[in-house]
Every structure is written in C-alpha cells, then in structure tokens.
Amino acid sequence: MKIYAPTIPVCQLDENNYFVGMTTADLDPLVGNGHYLIPGLCIEADEPKFKAGYIAQWTGESWQYIEDHRGESVYIKETGQEIKISEPGELPKTVTTTPYPDSFHHWSEKENKWVMSLEAEAQKQQQINNERQAKINTLLSVSTEKIAAHQDMIDFADTEEERTEAEKGLLAWRKYRAALLKYQKGLISELPSTPKE
Template sequence: MPILVNGFFDENGWIDVYTFSETTAEYLGRRATYASSGCGLPAGATLEEPPEAGDGEVVVWRDEAWVVVPDYRGPVFQTADGAEVKHTMPGELPPELTTLPRPSAAHLWDGLDWVLDAALDLQLQSQQEQTWIESELRLAGREVDKHQDAYLGAISTESAWRTYRNELRAWPASALFPTKEERPVAPSTS
C-alpha cells in the first residue's frame, strides 16, 4: 500500500482518496485512485476522512483539514433592499445577506431582522393612495363627461361623480389618510 512521504508516494498502488471541489472546497466523495511512486495526491484530494455533516451543513476542506460549516446556498436576500439573490458558496453568509425574506418595502434590516419603519410605511402607503386617487380621478372625469350631455335622469349620476371627484381630491387631507378602508367610495356605474 502506497504511503505519502514528504508529499510523494513511496510505491505504486491503489488508494482511497476523499475529493473536494476546487471551487467551493465542498466534500464530493470517496474514490479509488492509482498512486504512482514519486507522485503526490491528485488536485482536490486528501487522504483524511471527512466528518459527517448534519442538516443544513456541509463539509469543506480548509487549511489542510475538514470542517463542518453551515450551508446557505440557494436563494437568500440582500439586507440593503430585500432583493432575492442566489448564494453559491458554503459557510456563513456575509453580513449583507440573510435567509429571511423582506416582509415589505417598509421593512429595514437592523443587523438581525427586518424591522417595520413606521415613517417609511406611511410614506409608501401615501404614495400608493396618491396613485389610486389619480386613477380614480381619471375614471370619475370620464364618468362626468359621459353623463354631461345625457338625458335629464343622468344629472344625478353626473352630480354623484362630481361629488366623488371632490372627495378624492380632499382624501389626502383627511386624518384617516392613507387607510384604504376609509377611501371615498365611487358611485354605482349602473
């Protein structure tokens, strides 16, 4: 059986080696390889038997030894903006990544968890409501125009749409803005 002496095998023969990825250093498996006298181990191989890895862990070759590290490879999230990215290296996550998805755009990373920023939440809700108001104002304008030259019975419908348009314009000044449940209600289109 060949033995490594100063990094070179002393004789020819078959040996079992434990291989690892040269990119990630992750343990790949055991295989038999032919050792030639005067040659060393193949790249990405060692004679050291690796330990077992548990759930969510992986064995890697580091500093001439096997170590068990966490395995967060796959989808993770950037702490700056919550964007999903693919993490490809075994080991601890860098501080700019987390396994926790961002609950909303109003949540900010505090170093440990996503925390709701109340001021940002209010700002984002207000922006959404402004967009909704603009859309509803366009709809109300079309309804007013549609009923303006209609028969006399349509006057009350036109008036209802004009009232709704005024309520929409006043909505941002309401103490209940931007609570969606308190929005002005459009008149019936029937």
C-alpha cells in the same frame, strides 16, 4: 500474495478543499503493490457526514463543517438590497434573511427587524392614497368616454334594436360611474367591476 481491490472510494474536493462527492481511484496496474492512482483534487478519507446547512471542508487532517448559505437570498441592512450568497461561510452581520418590505422601512438593530417610522408610515399611506385616487381618476375618465359613446349611439341609432342595445350600455356605464364615485368617497369598500361590453 495479497489481493488488492481494483478500485477504492476517494473523496473529491474543489479548489478550496470543499467536499464535492465520492469517486473511485484505480489500482496502479504497473506497480501492483496496493498503490492507487488518486485523481487530482481527491483524497483518501472517509466520506464526511451530511449536516444540513453546512459543507464539509478538508483541513489536511480532518473534516471541518462550514455554514453553507449558497443560493440563499439575503438583504443588506443598510439599503435593503437583495443579494444572493455565492460562497460558503457565516453570513455577514451586515445582512439579514428577512425580506426587505419596501423603501419606507429601515433596519432596527435593537429590534432585530425592519421597522417604519411614523413619518414613513404617513408617507406610505399618502402614496397608497395617491395611487388609489389615480386609478379611480383613470376609471372615471374611461367610464365618461363610454357614456358619451353610448349616448351618441342612442342619438344616432338607425334601428330600435341599436337604440335598445345602446341604452343598456349607457345604463350599465352610468351605474358603474356612480359606484366609482361612491368608492371614491368611501361609501363602498370594494372597487366596482367594469361593465361587460
């Protein structure tokens, strides 16, 4: 009498016949002639070989390997919009894995990369300059308010200690404002640090 293993390994598939993992099938206790109770969406086959970047799919007779980019971010060439890949398969020709730098770039099929026109480059530089100037203006405004406040503290100090402390603050904020003006004119390259209160 032939002895059968109580379980056998089987390949588990999803609804699209992609390999999910291995599980076991139990020997049918009622028949006992080597018939196994194969769970749903499972097949008797050798486990597919692992191939990085691919997923195995059962064709009905053998394993085929499909590119698997699920979970990866890609960028639509026409708009730069980021999308996450959710299905196995080759990447469409309309996307790239190269991150979209910013709205000033466009995709060049010829160069196979994101590029910037001279006009867009000038626009980007203008935007950078505008943002830099806006930041400087805000900091200048803050420093002018601080200088005025310290001057008031000096003018209406009740004690010599109060006056001395306010004078230190006034000097620090005036130096800071002067440094900001130098930075604005390009005389120094680094944005000065805000005085500590």
